[in-house]
Amino acid sequence: MLSFLWSLGAFIIALGILVAVHEWGHFYVARLCKVHVERFSIGFGKPFWRRTDKHGTEFAVAAIPLGGYVKMLDERVDTVPDEMKDRAFNNKSIGQRMAIIAAGPAVNFIFAIFALFVMNLIGLQTVKPVVGEVAPSSIAAQAGLNSGAQITAVGQRETADWEAVNLELVSFIGQSAIPVTVNNAQGSTQNTTLNVNNWNFDPEKESALSSLGITPFRPDAQLTLAVVAPDSPAEQAGLKVGDELQAFNGQPIQEWSSLVQSIGDMPGEQVALTVLRDGQTVSVNATIARRDTPQGQTGYLGVSPTFDAWPDGYVFVHQYGPVEALGKAADKTWRLMTLSVSMIGKLLTGDVSLNNLSGPISIAQGAGVSAGYGLVYFLSFLALISVNLGIINLLPLPMLDGGHLMYFTIEWLTGKPVSETVQEWGFRIGGVVLLMVMGIAIFNDISRIA
Numbered sequence: 001m002l003s004f005l006w007s008l009g010a011f012i013i014a015l016g017i018l019v020a021v022h023e024w025g026h027f028y029v030a031r032l033c034k035v036h037v038e039r040f041s042i043g044f045g046k047p048f049w050r051r052t053d054k055h056g057t058e059f060a061v062a063a064i065p066l067g068g069y070v071k072m073l074d075e076r077v078d079t080v081p082d083e084m085k086d087r088a089f090n091n092k093s094i095g096q097r098m099a100i101i102a103a104g105p106a107v108n109f110i111f112a113i114f115a116l117f118v119m120n121l122i123g124l125q126t127v128k129p130v131v132g133e134v135a136p137s138s139i140a141a142q143a144g145l146n147s148g149a150q151i152t153a154v155g156q157r158e159t160a161d162w163e164a165v166n167l168e169l170v171s172f173i174g175q176s177a178i179p180v181t182v183n184n185a186q187g188s189t190q191n192t193t194l195n196v197n198n199w200n201f202d203p204e205k206e207s208a209l210s211s212l213g214i215t216p217f218r219p220d221a222q223l224t225l226a227v228v229a230p231d232s233p234a235e236q237a238g239l240k241v242g243d244e245l246q247a248f249n250g251q252p253i254q255e256w257s258s259l260v261q262s263i264g265d266m267p268g269e270q271v272a273l274t275v276l277r278d279g280q281t282v283s284v285n286a287t288i289a290r291r292d293t294p295q296g297q298t299g300y301l302g303v304s305p306t307f308d309a310w311p312d313g314y315v316f317v318h319q320y321g322p323v324e325a326l327g328k329a330a331d332k333t334w335r336l337m338t339l340s341v342s343m344i345g346k347l348l349t350g351d352v353s354l355n356n357l358s359g360p361i362s363i364a365q366g367a368g369v370s371a372g373y374g375l376v377y378f379l380s381f382l383a384l385i386s387v388n389l390g391i392i393n394l395l396p397l398p399m400l401d402g403g404h405l406m407y408f409t410i411e412w413l414t415g416k417p418v419s420e421t422v423q424e425w426g427f428r429i430g431g432v433v434l435l436m437v438m439g440i441a442i443f444n445d446i447s448r449i450a
Contacts, residue, residue, distance in 0.1 A: 138213020
């Protein structure tokens with residue numbers, strides 16, 4: 001319950017920030033173009049807070065935090081007094097109207113740059129993308145990748161950490177080959193190509209790395225417990241942080257991975273564990289919980305191990321001065337924009353399944369997880385969602401900013417506005433498409449947690 005409330009709170013904060021940013025873009029440029037803004041609302045429904053400024057604009061925060069809007073004076077909607085006609089949206093030039101509509105998505109992109117800029121100033125701790133293990137006969141093994149190699153570039157993009165590697169690998173979905181540059185364990189640079197003609201990658205079931213047969217390097221796990229999850233089978237059995245696991249069902253435990261395998265293979269079964277606690281041998285009985293995953297049901301105990309220290313140089317911090325931080329932020333935002341457009345194209349061509357669409361539940365979970373890790377991770381999450389919000393709003397669908405821009409472009413080319421009838425049918429069709437997409441996304445969300 002606490003986790004749900006945390007995710008819900010983080011989601012409301014994130015959505016509130018991003019909606020406010022988007023609508024502020026429309027509002028600010030409307031004011032610059034001398035359009036009268038009647039209301040600036042964050043959320044829908046009945047307002048629980050409102051205030052009117054000296055310009056006659058009502059600012060409101062409403063009860064349903066799933067969007068927002070800027071209501072401008074418009075003769076097509078309301079009766080406008082003669083003295084106010086020059087401040088109506090519909091009486092402005094095509095260029096001004098297009099600027100007002102495009103400002104929302106544009107400010108989303110600017111906000112992403114700002115969020116990543118602040119993140120780069122604060123600093124983000126990360127690790128070098130060094131390969132730990134390569135699965136036999138996998139795509140990575142066939143390409144000659146070996147344990148200890150550091151992935152320095154995927155395609156033409158440098159990859160300083162695993163996040164960058166994952167981002168670039170995903171961008172190659174639907175292609176036949178992925179060029180990869182690595183520094184091998186001997187220190188020499190090697191160019192290789194991953195043959196992904198038969199790449200069966202399903203983001204719902206595994207990561208891009210694991211689907212290629214790559215396991216990132218991490219220090220060896222010890223048998224001493226670092227975490228015992230609250231309300232988990234381990235806590236209920238009496239296991240404690242600092243316990244050193246010695247035996248599982250009477251068999252000595254040699255390494256952590258074998259213990260994980262044994263637990264995963266025994267959902268719902270009772271097991272006996274022997275641990276060393278404060279110099280004393282203690283025996284406990286635990287019932288392995290059941291957990292549903294895309295691969296099927298697996299066992300869950302609720303413990304995490306301590307790890308050896310990272311080798312020197314593996315862990316570093318992305319932290320830059322103001323000028324470099326801004327450049328890095330702009331480059332990352334541009335990459336997120338191009339990748340978002342690419343993924344939409346691959347949804348249309350079928351290279352990416354509709355099952356991969358995510359809705360508000362997944363976004364809420366992402367907000368909660370990122371907020372739990374700290375401010376810099378939450379800023380990164382906000383940047384990602386802000387970019388996606390901007391790109392989606394630019395799609396040429398009536399009901400979205402891109403649909404309005406499409407109508408204005410036709411008006412600019414033909415010299416006359418699109419007829420009300422055509423616009424109305426466009427809004428209906430666009431509304432149906434959006435409802436269908438949102439329905440699929442919400443269905444996917446529910447399927448993931450069901």
